[in-house]
Amino acid sequence: AAEGERMEWTTIYKNFAETAKEEGLPKIAVVFQQIAEVEEQHELRYRKLLENVRAGKVFQRDEPVKWRCRNCGYVHEGPSAPKVCPACLHPQAYYELFVENY
Known part of the structure; x- marks a missing residue:
């Protein structure tokens, strides 16, 4: 899941934002950039959860x-x-x- 989130924020939404800029849609580009920031936080959360699972610290x-x-x-x-x-x-x-x- 963490790798999927990483791909979303480093590639998918980044590309969407670049395309929106190229097509003259700067407000939409900003939205995609902000979504990428959210996806980055998802990746960090999943990695922390995985750390807790591996360390036996979920509960x-x-x-x-x-x-x-x-x-x-x-x-x-x-x-x-x-x-x-x-x-x-x-x-x-x-x-x-x-x-x-x-």
Whole structure:
């Protein structure tokens, strides 16, 4: 997936932007350039996720952190996400790092 994102931001959207410029469509060229920037961030995210998978840190951290069940919202604090949510019994795969973004 990361390689696909890389191709999108380094080649596909770059070429779209160049074509739009050549065709006298500078506003569309800017949009394609901005989409390329988004695709670059996708690549970086996928590579970080892959790092976490390889390091065994998807559901495990070195220090206690907050984990949130995406099914019911239960929040657990500890170095790892529970194997099973004690509130709704969903598996560990439903957990993500808890982030307050409000």
